[in-house]
Amino acid sequence: MMSSRTRDARARRLVGSNNSSLAIAACLLLCGCATKPLVPYSTDTPALALVPAVQAQVQDKRGRFREIYCAVLQDRQHGTPDYRPCEDALTRVGTEPAGTGMPVRLGQSERRLLAAVVAGIGYECFESWLQAPGTVTQIVRRSGYDATFLRVDALSSSANNARQIRDAIMAMPPEAGPPRLVLIGYSKGAPDILEAVVSYPEIRSRVAAVVSAAGAIGGSPLANEAEQYQADLLRHFPGATCASGDGGGVNSLRPAVRKAWLEQHPLPRELRYYSLATFPHPDRISSILMPSYNKLARIDARNDSQVIFYDQLIPGSVLLGYVNADHWALAVPIARTHTTIGSLFTTQNAYPREALMEALLRFIEEDMTTPAR
Template identity: 70%
Template sequence: MPANSSVIRPRRGVARLMAALACLALVACATKPLVPYTTNTPPLALVPASQAGVLDKRSRFRETFCAVLEAHGKALPDYRPCEDALTRVGTEPAGTGAPVDLGESKRHLIAAVVPGIGYDCFKPWLNSQNAVAKHVQQFGYDAIMLNVDGLSSSKNNARQIRDAILAMQLSSEPGVLVLVGYSKGAADILEAVVEYPEIRSRVAAVVSAAGAVGGSALANDAEQYQADLLRYFPSATCTSGDGGAVESLRPATRQAWMAQHPLPKELRYFSLVTFPQPERISSILKSSYDKLSQIDARNDSQVIFYDQIVPGSALLAFVNADHWALAVPIARTHSTIAALFVTQNAYPREALTEAILRFIEEDLATSGK
């Protein structure tokens, strides 16, 4: 064995890890200049929310999130003042001024999160400690992760979501599940609620959180074998699944599916959009941000802002965080990687999740759902 092999191996390990991280951003997989894709008028891009069929609920959500941050945020990791946590875009409606109920939940909603591409590959490495669930449980809520194949198609994962929901032992009350789709997870959830009507009675709401509802242009020049680099994360046990993850993220795929599959009207839909200030984008994500900016600079490094919005949904907020910062807490367990590459990863996710659940509970109560 060469004398310097102990040095070579770690370097190779770091190189492999960074290649996998880059493909998680889809930037290492996309090698050609991006070409603007043809789509219908995107919500909020050219017209006000009301004219795009989107309900603008930003003012009340801001009141809710600010109240949660003020009451609980300073005791939690990654605290930010409310004005820095959310991005103001255009004319935001005035707040209601109504008090925010910060007491025990009456409905006991459960945030059931469907993660993005490759999550089961890097989950052991991430080691997130279930911090969000532990926080919201204090107030009568809960948060769980639904296990799906990180490298499979949305069609495959929709079936897995259906099976997981039907296997849950839930109360006899009307729907308590708030399905939160992060990144590709939003597409997986939308396919599930369309294809499997038997799960709808258990669902209180659907939330796109930086969701790839309209796909990501970065996927147009990526191939599945490149995404399979995510299988080389430390301790990864994931498989390639049906090999359809990248295809499911392509804008043409997502837009064709949306055009052919009307969403169930009995469910309520919400959109939480990541719209960071440029200085809030991590260094490793700046290249993918620049690539997407060839189409539209209003992106979170992975998805353009209007592609994150579920048609006909209620817009909760524009969040001042890049795509990873919203839901992938790399910096909390990997400080060296954070200092060098994932430089803007801090975000008050626990407070954000609490605010989402409190807002939806109030919204359901006032709508009589």
């Protein structure tokens, strides 16, 4: 076994003082170097079946979401960072339903939905280094929406973070009228949110919807060969204030853990669930993420470098679409604030996240006018 002193020394050597080394160290979190099977032999698993989404009670509304997203992109193209044409922003997978032909309303929000984002593993560790510009919040506010972060431990388990999500929601002043809080879980943030709404029924009346955005709903096989001490490398980022927490972050991402949790914990039926998955073309994977993409491709090449596309859907949710972006490009704007790293490592990090968030909130607001199943 490696001692904690040896691990810390190795971390300091890996991280160093160079920003390029920092990006590489971050990638080590789930990339790994071992050659053992990503899904090891084990009989400790619930019975599983890989079936079409409709048989998992997923409603396919990609056609309408595409209409809304395309309309937002077209209308905002001159003010949207990292603009892409709509056909390049979304991936058509299989037979995508046709659009409805209904007009897209681009005026001020009537429901004033509030997007509360729970980030993925390690985010708190490099948040100050990232220096995210905050343009998503600024732009959605122009349309009457709002956005915020719900802080959770960077390296703790989903059970630990679920309690923090519960406390943050209960600390919000209660509002009259229908709920307007949209919980958006990115990567590990998605299972953190699901554990919160299952474990703490007192928050459900305050939640309008739950969204998986490249969420690790079914876990990631990359976590099977990762260890928590690798995640702890992120504590050595310059300016990092994150702690090891309860040490359960990596374990919470293992497929056996996630699928067993789903089997044992039915989701509350009174809530609305939505899934926005990442399904990038291989040339949309940043160079630094290619090792983990190739590793996952030993199971399925239809992955975003961290999660396979079918492991991102919440059972019984509404499928919004498949985003043509890798795992980091969906939510972490590295290239905007660190241009050198962007040109060398996060080479496909540009994506119109602001337009995507606006389209997501507009779709949910419109969808809420129809009865839930």
